[in-house]
Amino acid sequence: MTGRCLLRIWPAILDGVGLEFKLPFQDEELKADKVAGQLTFGTAFNNHHIHGTQFIVEPDAHFHWTDQTFLYLAGIRFDSTWSAIHSANGGRCAA
Secondary structure (H helix, E strand, C coil): CCEEEEEEECCEEECCEEEEEEEEEECCEECECEEEEEEEEEEECCCCEEEEEEEEEEEECCCCCEEEEEEEEEEEECCCCCEEEEEEEEEEEEC
16 A cells, blocks of 8 residues: 655645645545644743644545544754654544
């Protein structure tokens, strides 16, 4: 099985707000449409910490099911070389 993304659009709407649209394919077949929205809350500790959310909606190609995921993302920059990011999520799959 090989997977690829034929189309990926990720425009920034406003400062700290973005949208993502993807068409993932697997073995030359469209598997789903993926739409996501991102929101950055801001920074702290002299711009060493950043956090935000992402909400992803992914129906299958025939709209038989929809996968929805909510992510909280937090990142920290230790120095000019090292940083880390943490994500916590919750999601559900609806028929």
